[in-house]
Amino acid sequence: MTHPPKGGSAPPGRGTPTVPSVPAQPGPPLPPGGSPVHRGGSGAGPSAPPVPGAAPRRTAWAEGTDRLRAAATTEPGRLRIIGAVLALLVVAFGAVTAWQMTERSAAADNVLHSSQPLSASAADIYRSLADANTAASSGFLAGGQESQETRDRYERDIRTAAAKLITAANSSEAGSSAATTISQLNELLPQYKGLIERARANNRQGYPLGGAYLRYANDKMQNEMLPKAQQLYKNENQRLNADYADAKPYPWAAIALGLVALAALAWAQRRNYRRTNRVLNQGMAAATAASLVVLLWLTVGHTFARSGLDESYDHGVRSLNVLHDAQIASLKARGNENLTLVSRGAETKTLPDKTTMDLYDYNFDRDMKSLTRGLAVAAGLADDSAGEKPVQAATAGMEVWKQRHKEARKADNAGDYQLALDRVIGSPDKKPTGECFDVVDKNLGIALTHEQDEFQRAAGDGLGAMTGLPAGAAVLAVLAAAGAVLGIGRRLSEYR
Amino acid sequence: MNARRLRASLRGWGGVGAMALACVTALVLALMLPDSARGDGSTGVGGPGLARGTQARAEDCTDPQNQSLAPSGADGTTIDAIKNRKDRRLIVGVDQNSYHWGYRDPNNPKAGGDLEGFDIDLVHAIAKDILGDENAVQFRAIPTSQRIPAIQSGQVDMVVRTMTITCDRLQQVAFSAPYFKTGQQVLAPVSSGITGYDKSLAGKRICSAAKSTANDRLTADRKTGKPAPSSVVLPPVPNQLDCLVRLQLGEADAVVTDGALAASQAAQDPTVELKGDTFTTEYYGVAMKRGAEDLVRRVNHVLADYRKDGWRQSYDKWLAPTLGPDSPSEDPPPAVYGRTA
Numbered sequence A: 001m002t003h004p005p006k007g008g009s010a011p012p013g014r015g016t017p018t019v020p021s022v023p024a025q026p027g028p029p030l031p032p033g034g035s036p037v038h039r040g041g042s043g044a045g046p047s048a049p050p051v052p053g054a055a056p057r058r059t060a061w062a063e064g065t066d067r068l069r070a071a072a073t074t075e076p077g078r079l080r081i082i083g084a085v086l087a088l089l090v091v092a093f094g095a096v097t098a099w100q101m102t103e104r105s106a107a108a109d110n111v112l113h114s115s116q117p118l119s120a121s122a123a124d125i126y127r128s129l130a131d132a133n134t135a136a137s138s139g140f141l142a143g144g145q146e147s148q149e150t151r152d153r154y155e156r157d158i159r160t161a162a163a164k165l166i167t168a169a170n171s172s173e174a175g176s177s178a179a180t181t182i183s184q185l186n187e188l189l190p191q192y193k194g195l196i197e198r199a200r201a202n203n204r205q206g207y208p209l210g211g212a213y214l215r216y217a218n219d220k221m222q223n224e225m226l227p228k229a230q231q232l233y234k235n236e237n238q239r240l241n242a243d244y245a246d247a248k249p250y251p252w253a254a255i256a257l258g259l260v261a262l263a264a265l266a267w268a269q270r271r272n273y274r275r276t277n278r279v280l281n282q283g284m285a286a287a288t289a290a291s292l293v294v295l296l297w298l299t300v301g302h303t304f305a306r307s308g309l310d311e312s313y314d315h316g317v318r319s320l321n322v323l324h325d326a327q328i329a330s331l332k333a334r335g336n337e338n339l340t341l342v343s344r345g346a347e348t349k350t351l352p353d354k355t356t357m358d359l360y361d362y363n364f365d366r367d368m369k370s371l372t373r374g375l376a377v378a379a380g381l382a383d384d385s386a387g388e389k390p391v392q393a394a395t396a397g398m399e400v401w402k403q404r405h406k407e408a409r410k411a412d413n414a415g416d417y418q419l420a421l422d423r424v425i426g427s428p429d430k431k432p433t434g435e436c437f438d439v440v441d442k443n444l445g446i447a448l449t450h451e452q453d454e455f456q457r458a459a460g461d462g463l464g465a466m467t468g469l470p471a472g473a474a475v476l477a478v479l480a481a482a483g484a485v486l487g488i489g490r491r492l493s494e495y496r
Numbered sequence B: 001m002n003a004r005r006l007r008a009s010l011r012g013w014g015g016v017g018a019m020a021l022a023c024v025t026a027l028v029l030a031l032m033l034p035d036s037a038r039g040d041g042s043t044g045v046g047g048p049g050l051a052r053g054t055q056a057r058a059e060d061c062t063d064p065q066n067q068s069l070a071p072s073g074a075d076g077t078t079i080d081a082i083k084n085r086k087d088r089r090l091i092v093g094v095d096q097n098s099y100h101w102g103y104r105d106p107n108n109p110k111a112g113g114d115l116e117g118f119d120i121d122l123v124h125a126i127a128k129d130i131l132g133d134e135n136a137v138q139f140r141a142i143p144t145s146q147r148i149p150a151i152q153s154g155q156v157d158m159v160v161r162t163m164t165i166t167c168d169r170l171q172q173v174a175f176s177a178p179y180f181k182t183g184q185q186v187l188a189p190v191s192s193g194i195t196g197y198d199k200s201l202a203g204k205r206i207c208s209a210a211k212s213t214a215n216d217r218l219t220a221d222r223k224t225g226k227p228a229p230s231s232v233v234l235p236p237v238p239n240q241l242d243c244l245v246r247l248q249l250g251e252a253d254a255v256v257t258d259g260a261l262a263a264s265q266a267a268q269d270p271t272v273e274l275k276g277d278t279f280t281t282e283y284y285g286v287a288m289k290r291g292a293e294d295l296v297r298r299v300n301h302v303l304a305d306y307r308k309d310g311w312r313q314s315y316d317k318w319l320a321p322t323l324g325p326d327s328p329s330e331d332p333p334p335a336v337y338g339r340t341a
Helices: A005-009 A060-071 A073-143 A148-171 A177-203 A209-247 A252-278 A282-343 A359-381 A385-413 A417-425 A435-466 A469-493 B003-010 B016-032 B035-058 B077-083 B118-131 B145-153 B213-222 B240-248 B260-265 B293-308 B309-320
Strands: A348-350 A357-359 B090-094 B103-105 B137-143 B180-182 B184-188 B205-207 B254-258 B272-275 B282-284
Touching: A060 A073, A060 B003, A073 A148, A073 A177, A073 A209, A073 A252, A073 A282, A073 A417, A073 A435, A073 A469, A148 A177, A177 A209, A209 A282, A209 B240, A252 A282, A252 A469, A282 A359, A282 A385, A282 A435, A282 A469, A348 B240, A357 A359, A357 B145, A359 A385, A359 B003, A385 A417, A385 A435, A417 A435, B077 B118, B077 B293, B090 B118, B090 B145, B090 B309, B103 B118, B118 B293, B118 B309, B180 B260, B184 B213, B184 B260, B205 B240, B213 B254, B240 B254, B240 B260, B254 B260, B260 B272, B293 B309
Parallel strands: B090 B137, B205 B254
Antiparallel strands: A348 A357, B180 B282, B184 B254, B184 B272
16 A cells, blocks of 8 residues: 555565554654664654544545655665665666567568568569560560560569559558559559550551550650659658668667666665675675666667668668669660650650750650669669679660660661661661660669668568567566565565 | 630730720739739730731732742752762651651561651652652651751751641741642541531540641631630640540540641541541642752752652552542642742
């Protein structure tokens, strides 16, 4: 009644009726019999007894503080209070540690098993859509000689995009902006496919209308679908970043509480030593050791986890983002290069200086610039040879691509359409730009796989460093609390 | 909204009533609204002024198709320059996307498919006359909007690309005598109730290409409530062929373009047809740089022969099937050489 349950249950020995023990000393303080030095007390003694009939009814709080104040006048009372406070601190430390680390560990788990896979999945949607558009234009340029390979690639891309859209839909909250974007993409995808089939059918008939359909489909893809897919990808990346932000901060509250608990334990033991000259109180020593273990485990474990997560972000996520963007840029550039030959001047773009360029050639230049930038950043981020090699190979491929593209444009501008066509989609002996695009695409794929592995490994390490920490902290804290209470209880039993 | 509609209706050739209404509106707007609205009022006043300007120019330019130079087979500085090229070819701006006019058949068994069509046949005839080889041509695909800049900058020697001879264009380039007569025409699904450029277009969405004569005409006619007050002129598309895409997708109900190009669209889709007669008369000419007089005369010389031999075969091959009998285009237009120097 008078003490918190822990204090009440603290003395293991029976026959310590706590309640009567306090009011049992109303008169002049008993001579300190077996008790060692009796200090303090500050003479508040006489006023302590609650006069039964004085104030008819007081609040529980006032009554409690009075009792506490009364208890603080005697050593056993003080010990009880100390015991209770120690146990409370240690348990709180354990609880906060368990809580904070559960949160961080869950966030890290999300990074590894939920938000990053979703981000990768959104990147796949984005990439497959861009890839499908590129494959469609390549197939269109080849006309009746469209290769099975291009056709398959297009079909596979559409299937991938459709399948991943379902995954993304399942993991998005109903009514969220991501869900809206996904449903819009789901509506646009069959429309796009219909346009491509119309383009194909007309092209097979030899009608230039096919080219107009392809431009229309390309327009839908580049101006409506890809921006939405990019938005989705950005949303997922935001979620990923939020999970990182939840997993990484130091658990300051737990660390601070741990320090306070340890300080309290140290003070209690010092006090014990001063009063009894006994060096070791086993219970409290055990509690100190357990708390120290929790604190060390917490600090070291989280530091390791943090560095793992940092690494997974710096060498995984950042590289992945840059490489994804580069791959999309290369796909768009390739699509625009094809479209330049399909459109044959049907659409133009007027530059600020009033000169006019073919719209698709203009877009090609723009995409190539962003590919160049992306590859430069990716080269800077790659931290090992396995990551550097494919980026270097892709950069080399891109340089050749630019060179060959110039030649293809020159041929087309000079009116030699067939040569231009050969330089873009021709067989390898014609030195087509398609070859260079394949080099870039393949190597970016290798780099992406490598960085994905890097990410998995580093983030897995990070998550691993937190394994068992919440549960371990909780168990150890309970043990430490028990130790503290036992230690105090031992001292308390000396007063009987 | 209302103000804009009013302004649109008054900018054309509105009657006295419309002018009075405009004065009242302008006054009210000027009194009620700050500077921005007054700016609007001034453009409204500028409208009739501009219209008067074109009218004035149209007065000294009638029948632009009859403003070319007399034919001559002689060489001159321009032709000499072409003949002395390292790459001894004629550089011609053409269309690659107009079915039966200038286009590339992807299924042509010849490697990659050369360009073919009515315009292309004419180009070959010109090259044969000037350079003695009908294949001494470098074809450049140029977009509609680039026809005049390409000539002016010297990128191409000439443009043979369904290009209408107009008074405005005569200020910028030189034209040959006309080689084809056509006019704006309506293209719509066979089953639609549309009968031509008339009230049957009420409530219909009309498609046209950017910077085309069709789009100019539609924009001007909207102000006078033609072809029908409730007709909707869709935002122009980059290429006339894009209109057929819109039509097939149900995003447009009718297309207005040159009858010749409308026929080229109809040739790609049997469910659409030309509706009604041409409601304007236009002539296609070969466009060249201003000042290249020897080249203009030479092309007119080629055309004079071509009308007698070549034109008919080409027309029958490419255009007769879709333009049908009794088309205003079925004979080569007569050449009148109205310009002396």
